Amino acid sequence: MEIFLQQLVNSLSVASVIILIGIGITLIFGLTGIINFAHGEFLMIGGMTTWLVVSNGGGFIIGLVAAVLFVGLLGFVLERGLFRLTLDRPMNGFIISLGLIVVLQHFVIRFWNSYQKSIPEPLSGVWEIGGVQIIVMRAVVVLITAVVVAITFFGISRSRYGLALRASVADQETASLMGVPVRRYITGVFIYGSMLAGLGGALMIALFPITPFIGSTIVVRGFAVALIGGLGNVAGAVVAGLVLGLMDGLSAGYGLPEWTEAYSFALMILILLLRPNGLLGGTAGPRAV
């Protein structure tokens, strides 16, 4: 029982990072139809930013804020400079994002080599509750994610801006007729999604060392979450992130660990085939190219 509880607790922290990535992907993909595979690289850049700040004597909090702001800025620049030009041809946006992966990875390697980077654990310590070890930093990561998800969720379901965002995901043209500046929302979503990825990167490097190649493994999870949860559906992304995190944790804990990654791939393929709109329903998928 202890072991099972421990597995549940373990799963949460990785699920957190996946959820942070997945929310950005689901919103960007849902709103623009662009499959931004470089979103994982945004996370990597966030982690690297934190690492740079911390290794130059800044605190973790400063590093985290810097990561969020810098990656947000990066998202803004890339949306305005590149992705905006492909809004009418999302498949080109996808190809560009593949090019961006190459550029961003090698840019980091160019200046800071390809070795893995780590920072000292910002908070050390372990709480033990009934035999279950709760690592403090992991708990903090889960807490920060929970707060961010709650804010995002509240903003999207309750605020006027969230309403306009949901409407834009469903039908950009009609939303614009209602006075919603859809283009600005696209930029906003890119910035917000990037900031979440930056945050994810900062939280990730607080837990594990990261390399310039981390993006590709995480982005597949992000897309799995976005597609399983339903495009544009934040609640769906959160649920799917938890499901995927738990599935990872439990299959590693009780199944054949070397097949762990296969489970999420298989689940993603199945959902795409059987429920193309996702388990919790989202947009019918972006318009065809």
Added chain:
Amino acid sequence: MKFWQFCAIAGSALFAASAQPAAADDDTIKIGVVAAQTGAFVSAGNTIGAGVTLAVKEINDAGGVKIGGKSRKIQLENRDDRTDVNVAIAAGRELVNDIGVAALYGTESHDFSVSMTKITGPAKVLQFTGNSSLGAILTKESVAPGAPLHYTFQSEPPEFQRSGSTARGVLKLLGKEIGAPLKNAVVFVADDATGQYLSEHYVKALEANGQHVDLIKYPPNTTDFTPLLTRAKGLNPDTVHFWYNGDVTLVAFPQAVQLKVAKGYFLFGVDPGVWADRKLVSTAPVTLSCVPMCWGAPPTPEAKAYFDRYFAAGAVKGVQSSVSLLYYDYMHWYAKAIEESGSTDPDTVVAQIEKMKYQGVVSKAPLYFDNRHRVSFATEVCLVKPNTSDQFECAVEEPPTEPPAGDNGG
């Protein structure tokens, strides 16, 4: 029309430029290195070139290789394989067929090394390469004269030897520190070529030392080990053994300590030097081992002197830095084999190496290749004193001569 004309001209110019045949130079012996200087394997790749470079510099500074009263300098050709098999093969082709090297060092990866042997073999170029997993293809028959792998030499000992000496040393040091008999062990190993290969032997070695062993394979890009570690914890292990990539091991280990998975730990590929450099501290007893020995705690004065020279030359203090020592020794050994046989003819040199015992810096005992072209040397295992980052207790474990029961010897 213009563009195609330009293409044709540019194309033929390009080919003409690249077509210059390599000028034969009788005064030098050409040696090649193919290893990753960029890409995912960079931390392993860099050390190969660094070790060989140091040895070549020493040989040349001493006047070169002496054959029949004449000295020949060594000309070193270093190539980056970019962690890409096609680039590695092309580099191998260039070194072997275009430049005409007499010996090739590298690569760091099992796959690349195997493909490379298909180039070096027919060209009769000596290849010092790869890790213990090459043992899967090196057999008495395949290394015999005229056989495809006659010129291939494995840089690490047979896996049963390394596993055997490591297991014995680890259990000894940990048993003493923990003070209770060690019974249950869990082995963590990457689910890749090297990991799959060596786990077979290490499990057998632990069992031969009276352990009950559970094996857990992790996908190579795992960062969060907690689900696997929690699973391990459920098995109530006394010891947990992390193989084999030092970087990954250092990710997994702190998570294990936080989860209180076992009483003691073993980390392969983490050098005490790295431990000290990064000011790591552990509350639980932990042992480290490196191939072929640890640069953070060199067991002999010769080895210490080597690492001082090595790092003075600007090499990186990484988890795999000590691997350079192997290639350093093989370079010197190769030069010595030429001098002793008085010939650069590959068949003569191979025959010479096969019968030689070479006293290098890798170990106290002389090195030799067995009848499957696998080297033998001891393993150094160090215990980190709990709650310290620079107190180590190290021991050199000699390899077992026979594989344990159920182990095919690798």
Added chain:
Amino acid sequence: MSNSETMVDTAPAPATPESEVKVAAGAHLTLVERLIMPTILIVVLFGLPWFHPGYRLLSLATSTGVSAIALYGLAILVGQAGIMSVGHAALMGVGAYTGAILSRDLGMNLWTALPFAAIFSALAAGLVGLPSLRVGGHHFVIITFAFCGLLAIVLTNGGAFTGAASGLDIGAIAPLFGVSFGKLQNVYLLVAFFVLASIALTWLVMVSRYGRTLRSIRENEKLASALGIDVRFHKIVAFMLSGAFAGVAGILQVYFLQHISPELFGAFPSVYIALMVMLGGPRMLYGPLAGALIVTFLPEVLNLDPIDARIAYGIGLIAVILLLPGGVMAGLASLYRTLRSKVARA
């Protein structure tokens, strides 16, 4: 939208001035112009060994050629049928493993196993395409990507049958009609022959009824099916044909390297294949070859710093997609047409 009658009313009226009407690209080329590229291609492709290019270049040219074969397969899919896949390395993997396993278990050589490699890869493509091609562009792309990841895991954990993570070894290419393939030149010429065959086959597809059928699906699925074209069937067949190319490339790769392992066929090699096709120009006959040359051959020949080369390549790709959406070759072709018409006018 469920009912097409609720679409906006469309009242387009004539407007395109006669001067803006575009004419098919190859319409007015002379015979000489049509023969220039094939001639250059054949001369350079088969003449290369006589330039004494050195083994490194020849080796690079061989691996470039192997990937070019797979690129042609993908180009038929993307360029003609309009279906994007980022799972092509996996299909190469099926071909490569077919070759290696048939050699190990049945003692078959390259020549006897080649058709099986092509067929098995095609079947694998059919198996993936059958359920997934109906879910549409974006989802299909992601499914192919996931399929690639899955295959790598299956191969890694396939035990002795797939050689697990260490992969499989294979002997050299067996002599054919007395020609031995012990020398790299001959291996290169063999691959060059297959490259030429791929180009020729692609050309045949492009100019044939079949190519037109695929293009009609790319251009307008609804209209195509109203004209009697079984869209789903042809999409799957196109994916299978594309898979057969990848299978041939895969078996050539395993015989070139004489060793394979799962890592060669994962998601990232797939992405690179897709990028090379898009860079070169998926609809152009020489686009895939150009893509392969630019990405795998050029940086090595020019001895660019690998990191800088990758950055330059990424930026170049983005620039091409934004400025020349048809790829480098399409850009060159239109440049040629412009120059040509200027010359003709002068």
Added chain:
Amino acid sequence: MSLLEVANVDTAYGAVAVNRDVSLSVAEGEIATILGPNGAGKSTLMRAICGLLKPKRGRIMLDGHDVTGLPPDRLAKLGVVMVPEGRRIFADLTVRENLRLGAYSREDQGEVEADIGRMESYFSILADKRSAKGGELSGGQQQMLAIARGLMARPRLLLLDEPSLGLSPLMVREVQSVIIDVRKNFGAAVLLVEQNAGLALSVAARGYLMQSGKIVLASAIADLRDSTLMRELYLGGGKRPPIKSRDVETL
């Protein structure tokens, strides 16, 4: 001065021209209509007026200010709101959310709730279904919601594109009375595009007849109803309307 003034507007989709030299006006508080067969270019003109499509030529003026080429969200702020063809209700949003969204562009967000109350009291069906998803409403209910959603912006000009499309005769009659009330109760001018001439003729004061992208007749509604041109366009018979053949290449 008219509220809306469309002057010599040409529109096109890409290279394909739709409207040619269209001029029309709508006065403050007036109901005007554009009639014409399917394919005449009515909806395209509406898209140009509300900012979804940039005119190729000509000007669109609001209160005498040039608003040509402004995006739809800016025009919504200025009081020009379109109720699109096919209703385009947000199916996953509730009825109340659809209404609130209609008020997105308003500065006085404080009064939005009060306005939702007004809409609910006028369109009683919306009060009954306030928490239902938009997609759960029937066609007629959706049309009411679409109009109410448009009115939530407190528009000065409401563009209605085919509001009777696909509705039963009973619902069409209801839409008819709502359009009249839009002007009376909510003070907005209406520009109505209808294929259902019966509906359009019964609510509008003035009408424009459009064919092949051009306005071929502009008159008071009574004259329009009795014109033979109108009858011929809808029901055929007689000679083709005298339209100048355009400069198109012949066979």
Added chain:
Amino acid sequence: MSALEISGLRKTFGGVVALDGVDLSIDLDEILGIVGPNGSGKTTLFNVVTGALKPTAGSVRWRGENIAGLPAHQIARKGLVRTFQQAMSFPALSVRENILIAHEHGAASVNGKSMSPSDILHFVGLKGREEEIAGSMPFGNLRRLGVALALAARPALLLLDEPAAGLNDGETEQLAEIILQLPGRGIGVCLIDHDMNLIASICRRLVVLNFGVKIAEGPPNKVLNDKKVVEVYLGAPT
């Protein structure tokens, strides 16, 4: 028995009834016009008959065989070929390729006098434009190409969905001439259009749909003066 016999055809989208028990028959020597206001179910009728949509109920018998629910390409191969309001061509391909595609597929057997692609281009007036890229052509030519594509598919029955929409008078007349010649070539025509003059001048028989229900059928002059039809279009007299 007529070549195409539709009976009790019904199509619903969720709760919306698009076609409500439509009965219809068409012979191959006639031009049938189908009219009705927007949203009355005309295009849905075409979609169901040609297999783009599956009917909810009812039967579509083509030469005695029930083809309801067959996939679109199979129906096309049986000689029932349609055009679309939009999406009339393969835009990035040349006119030649467009016409070849239709010619190479289409109906399996030859119906009536089969025309060669070149004949068809001549017939619709696109001769000499073979190398032009379809998507860059003027609209009128694009409409002609749409008809040409359908003809190249060797139809026995041609279903034309608003072929005159967006055409000017001259072009419409030219189109009418083309359509009028089809029954003589053994090709039946079923025509949806809003141009009542066109319909009245070339159709012998007219069917009026409203809310998915057939409300009138008969010769044009009779149907267009039918009280119910006038009411649908111009509203009840007030």
